[in-house]
Amino acid sequence: MNNNLKILFFYRSKCAQSKKAFDHLRKLNFEITPIISEKKGEDLSNEIKGWEGDYILCFRSLYIIKNDLLKNTKEYAINFHPGPIDYPGSGSVNLALYNDENIFGVTSHIINEEIDSGSIIDYINFEIHKKDNVTTLLNKTHEILFDLFVKTTNGIAKYGKKYIDEQLKENKNINWSGKANKISEIDALQNINSEITKEELDKIIRATHTKEFPVKIKIHGFNFILDKD
16 A cells, blocks of 8 residues: 555535545545645645645645646646546536536546646546436536545555556547636526527526526626526
């Protein structure tokens, strides 16, 4: 067991699966430097200043890792993306629902200077059900992403760098599809207009609406928010 590895672990606050991921790393007895991410664009430079170690692991983190930090990593920097290779970037769940996909997935990949573009380490695909909405698909995605995290970190603990090397070799012909999507695309999708069709409205509600981020329409300078259970 490679339990003396130094891990810089980026994860999200108020996220049950992130907490489980952190607890799993502790069970593997890695030397962990935890970095909690709360919002996009936050300054975490003081917390990571001077870190050098073996692996960087990112699980649902909102922090964009800079190249200088990647250079301080002896082995690999790995991100666990809550989406398949067809949906790099933000809003993967939303866009997959909007496009009425039948299959979704989660992906682990090498972190480089461009978002969700590094070599694929591993992935798990699963079915999207017709009754799925943003909330149900997000919950399912995060649970399966944790499963992928456990599989990958267990492999590192048992075999070290060799495990990732073998995974990269196995999946060398699997590539991302297109450039990373931006959250602004999802924000724009939620701002509907008064001439929208019933079919299109149903698609947008399924793909984007939650209590925290409701669909809305703006009329004469006033925002009207969808009230839906």
